[in-house]
Amino acid sequence: MSGAVEKTVTLKDRQMTYLQEMADKHGLADASKALRCLIDFSISNAAEESRIFTEIRCNDC
Known part of the structure; x- marks a missing residue:
């Protein structure tokens, strides 16, 4: 991926689980790709x- 910069993002367990589930469901490479899709x-x-x-x-109150 051109112009990619590696960063650390802090997420709650349920958020990471959601991203991984969406990656799996939609045939994405990984949770990182799912997050990039949401940002895009x-x-x-x-x-x-x-x-x-x-x-x-x-959601966490």
């Missing part, structure tokens, strides 16, 4: 930015 979706859907980032979701 967010970037390409600027109209949804507010809904993605300002709606309060408290």
Whole structure:
């Protein structure tokens, strides 16, 4: 992948499990690819930015 930069991201266990499940379900290489897909979706859907980032979701409360 051109321009790729390796970074560390801190996730909760359930978040990592979700990413791995989505990778498996959709035939992606790994959980990292699933995360990149989510990021790319967010970037390409600027109209949804507010809904993605300002709606309060408290899954761990």
